[in-house]
Amino acid sequence: MSIAVHTVIACFTIISICCGAPLKPSNTCGYDVCNLGKPDKLNVHIVPHTHDDVGWLKTVDQYYYGARNDIQHAAVQYILDSVIPSLVENSDRRFIYVEIAFFWRWWLQQTEEMRNTVRQLVNEGRLEFISGGWSMNDEGVTHYNSIIDQHSLGAEFLRDQFGQCGRPKLGWQIDPFGHSKQVASLFAHMGFDGLFFGRVDVQDYTERFKAKTMEMIWKGSANLGEDSWLFSGILPRVYEAPPSFCFDVHCQNEPIKDDPQLHDYNVPERVQAFIDAAHSQATGYATNHIINTMGSDFQYENADEWYKNLDKLIKYVNAQQGNGSDVNIFYSTPSCYLYALNKANRTWTTKSDDFFPISFNHHGLWNGYFTSRPALKRYERYSNNILQVTKQLNALSNVTLRHAFFPLSEAMGIAQHHDAVSGTEKQHVADDYAQRLAQGIDSATYVINEAYRKLLPKYNHSLTIPAQFLCQFSNISECLPIERQASFTLTLWNPTIHPVQHIVRVPVTQKYLIRSPTGSTVAADFMSISDQVKKIPGRTSSAQYELVFQAPLPALGFSTYYFESKSSLADNKRTEKSKLDQAHNEACVLQNQYLRVEFDQQGNLKNITNQERNFTVQFSSQGFYWYTSFPGNNSRPEFQASGAYAFRPLTPNPLPVSSSRNITCTYMDQVQTALIVYNQWCSQEVRLYDQANTVEIEWIVGPIPIEDGLGKEIIIRYDTDIRSNQYFYTDANGREVLERKRDYRPSWNYTVYESVGGNYYPVASRIWIKDNQTQMTVLTDRSEGGSSMHDGSIELMVHRRTLHDDSQGVGEPMNETAYGTGLVVRGRHVLILETPQLSASHHRPTAQQLFMSPLYTYALPGISYTDYSNNYRQTWSSLNESLPYNVHLLTFDQLAANVFLIRVEHYFELNEDATYSKSAQIDLDSLFNTLGKIKDLVELTLAGNMPLSEMKRLVWQTNDHQSSNLKLTKSNTLKSTIVSLNPMEIKTFQITIE
Structure with a gap:
């Protein structure tokens, strides 16, 4: 590991071990101490806050320390340094903080005296942590596994340092560019009572404000019912203060000058302006409570300036009540505002769809980021697999090295930020995210080696274990350390709890x-690597071939394959098709x-x-097209450009990338392929493996040409004879699936301004069309933007290169380069053709295996196969019994010696499959047969920071006379290790073994 990685590990260890328990909380945090205002007044909840992007225009480090202020003036450490004394100075003041990635860093640098001061503020409810994730995660392109992990990382820190008063009560997603009902469901299962967010479609906002439906009950999951309901509210100005009432050093608004002897004394004017703003905002909300977010990006570096003016504003506005004003203003928090709404004794409208895509003007839709930076999107997925x-x-292996891979957990938490994996950051920041993931993977490799030191030896555990290493450039068919080696091993770890048949591809010379x-000898195909792969910029491998074979892998275990070079062709005829x-x-x-896949000569x-179901799907077209990026100057909505955030094509009809193409079909024992080359920068290889019921399409796109002065958005389109009748289906964060309809929104009257962009949705893992048959x-293999622009058609945007900024803040076009040319990206689609009744039993497990694929580690043992097999285990499973097909092991993490965190999930939806949509049972003891018997088991909330029995969420009433009051009986411990799971249910446990 690098010095930097060791430093981060050391810092984490300091927090984990040296900081001690939080102060004993007083009974002054929580809803009981909230100011609920006056029943006969318009109550304005003043919420001081800062929105601190975990990287965007500057890197995380630059934002924290205040470096590169020539790019953006922002310094998070000074914000926290400034806010704490201001809170101590006046007990009425409040502040909320969200991004734990920054707060954790600041906390490491504080004295114990300062930490105790902060703990006291938290215990008194004056400093409140909201949401509590490592970052404010994006909702469109993130995977639910990583969302849960990054919130758990923050929640664990807050629980350990601040106890019960540090536990966040609601979600605060004020800046992401659209909102997912799957995230709402996850938040509900984390124990949150509500969610507030800032960005919705301009058309939706207008209708809701008129109808006073800015706040609602969001039904997050049709599978999980009331457990997934979450009260959700749309903030009035995204997250800004009312116009002219920003009192930060970054703002140009007038301070409140309250000396009557001054010539520019402005209290009456300022008070009346605020009262007018409050009344104007209240016209769109249903109760006599409204929220004012007093803050913005990286504000409160000089908290005194904010608080002095807010103190005056509160004083003078409330003084007007004596003159008949109905406005009552006071310091508050989002939690207290939520509680006031809960006590308003009213019913609420409901919502069952999501907030995608959303537009910031009639021609600007936040949906380009569904695909932006496709290489980073894939690297984030790969990093999660390793984590x-x-x-x-x-x-x-019980090596108890959780702290050692903290750098990867932390890097993954940062990568979920809504300007990270989203691809909406400056290029140097994207490079920093990738570097953090790479350094995190280095730390994980150390743990992987230590684990295999215990798992690989058969008898002698003092045996020197050959170092395991990753080949992180296997995506371009490169693994330099094994090139020209006389022998090497490949160990494949299967992270799922089901045996899998995995296709292995190893680049060799x-x-x-x-x-x-x-x-036994493994039958393998010895295949030439295509010229399209070999010419990818940056590839330095001399490997001209790949060995392709099928590897059966045990559940939650490993298999090792031993490779030994053979000099004569005769020796290889037995094992490789020549x-x-x-x-x-x-x-x-x-x-x-x-399957039978047919191509014509073009x-x-x-x-x-x-062939199994005896039906054929006809394709009128399949291949690559490009939309021309709109080259606007953003001066008016009709001149909106396509950029990092926004996808806006110049015309609604994409152009084929080439008028001709070449096809080469290759037939071998393990795989048959059709390599289709469109031009110098675009190709795909269609693969059909032996015994497979899926078709794999591996594509290579780039460098996208821009010499003609046109930005281009590259799609792969599949045009069929399926009668889809305007409908298509996309997943939410890799989990539940939503029905989509072209040019339609389920919950508001939609006017089409952008015929293509308005129909693009995030595709985190799958998209489908269907008819009756x-x-x-x-x-x-990563998040992409997708749609069905015509009946029978699916299109997915795989790469984009624009030449104009879209004026949403990043200040750069989406023009990625590498090795002196445009970025080349390689990726995969997996095509499944099945009846609608049987599709889920194929796409659900295939998607899980694509996401949680086996991890390849190589080694150079330097000994013969006989010696290797005599000394080392070559296959091993931690399970001694088969587990239900519809159950997935989401998390298996060791918290301490003999203490583990386990998440298991049912990954089928209700009524999705006749067999696998039924409830399932799993005996958790089966996961621990190599470690010991379970002696204690406590069910936790989804974030893992509280026993489920202690979760008591607020109750809400809907307009259709439903109540969110849960009738479930939750016990603190289970008497049995057998767990029942309903469709789409995730259960989290802390387990202690003997």
Whole structure:
């Protein structure tokens, strides 16, 4: 590990061990101490806050320390330094803080005296943590696994340092560019009582403000019912103060000058302006309570300036009550505002859809970011895969090194920020995010090695274990450390609780004999790597071939394959198909036991037949197209440009990337492929593996040409004869699926201004179309924007390169380069053709395996296969029994010696499958057969920071006479280790073993 990684680990250890328990809380935090205002007044809740992006125009470090103020003046450390004394000075004042990534960093640098001062402020409810995630996560392109992890990371820190009074009570998503009902459901299961956010579509906002429906009960999941309901409110000005009432050093508004002897004494004018603003805001809200967010980006660096003016504002506005004013103003928090609404004794409208896509003007939709920075989006997914495997290996080997992979947990928490994985940051900040993930992976590799030191030896645990290493450039078919080696091993860890049949691809410079974990010879195809891969900029490998074979892997365990070079072709005929059957620019067919894929001589995909179900889907087109990016100057909505945030095509009809293409079909034992080359910068390889019921499409796009002065948004389109009748379906954060309809919004009257962009939605893991007989599902290996612009069609945006900024703040076009040219991206789609009734049983587990794929680690043991097999385990599973097919192990983390955090989930929806949508049971003891028996088991909230039995959420009434009051009986401990799971249910446990 690098010095920087060691430093971060040391800092985390200091917090975990040296800081002691939080002060014993007084009974002055929570709802009981909230000021609920006056029943006969318009109560204005003044909420001082700062919105601190965890990277955007500057890196996380630059924002914290106040570096590069030439880019943006912002210094988080000084904000916290300034706010705390201001709160101590006046007990009426309040402040909220959100981004734990910054607060944790500040906390490390404080004296114990300062920490105790802060704890006292928290215990008295004067400083309140809201949301409590490591960052304010994006909601469109993030995966639910990572959302849960980053909130758990923040919640754990707050619980350990501040106890019960530090536990956040609601979500605060004031800046993300659209909002997911899956996130609302997750927040409800974290125990939150509500959620406030700032950005919705301008059309939606206008209708809601007129109808006084800015606040509602959001039904987060049709599968989970009342458990997923969350009171949600739209803030009036995103998160800004009322016009002319910003009192920060960054603002130009007049301070309150309250000396009557001054010539520019302005109290009467300021008071009346505020009262007018309060009345204006109140016209859009349903109660006599409104919230004023007094703050903005990186404000309160000089908190005294804010608080002095707010103190005066409160004093003089309230003094007007004696003159008949009905406005009552006071310091508050979002939690107290929520509680006041809860006590308003009224019913609320409901919402069952989501807030995607949203527009900031009639021609500007926040949906380009669904695809922006596709390489970073994939790297974040890959990093999460490593993080989950590292947690599992750490726990199952009992090496107790959780602190050692904290850098990866922390980097992943930062990466979920709404200007990180979203791709809406400056280029140097994106580079910083990637570097943090890379350094985090280095720390995880250390833990992986320590775990394998215990798991690999058969007998002698003092045996020197060959170092395991990752080949992080395998996405471009490169693994330099194994090139030209006489022998090496590949160990594959399966992070799922089900056995899988995995396709292995290893880039090599020569032929190898491959031995399976049982010692048998593995049949493998020796395939040439395409020229399109070999010319990817930055690839330095001399590997010309890939070994392709199928590897059966045990559940929650590993298998090791031993590679030994063979010098003569004769030695390899037994194991590798040497005859290469190919067809160039001819009609060809890929076919296995389940599927038949037909192409014509021009490389057009014509038909896919599901031979098992005996139906054929006809394709009128499949391939690459590009939308021209609108090159506006953003001076008016009609001149809105396409950029990092916004996707706005110049015309509604995309152009094919090429008028001709070349096709080469290759037939081997393990895989049949159709390589289709469109031009110098665009190609795809369609693969059909032996025994597979899916079609894999691996695409390479870039450098996207811009010599013609046009920005381009590249899509892959699948046009079929499926009668989809305007409907298509997209997932929410990799979990539940929502029905979409072109040019339509379920909960408001939608006027079409952008015929393409208005129909683009985030696709975190899958999109499908269907009719009565057929469903076509496309799985993605990262988040992408997607739509169905015509019946029978699916399109997914895979890469984009724009030449204009979209004027949403980042100040740069989405023009990524690498190695002196435009960025080249390689990715995968997985195509599933099935009946609608049986599709879920295919796309659900396939998507899980794509997301939680086996982790490859290589080693150079330097010994013969005989010696290796005599000394080392070559396969091992932590499970001794098969577990239900519809259950997924979401989290397996060791908290301390013999203490573990487990999350298990049912990953099918209600009525999705005749068999797998039924309830399931899992015996948690089966996960611990290698570690010991469970002696204590406590069910926790989703964030893992509170026993479920202590979760008491506020009760809300809906307009349709429903109540969110839960009738569930929650016990603190379970008498049995057998857990029942209903569709889409996640359960979290803290487990102690003997």
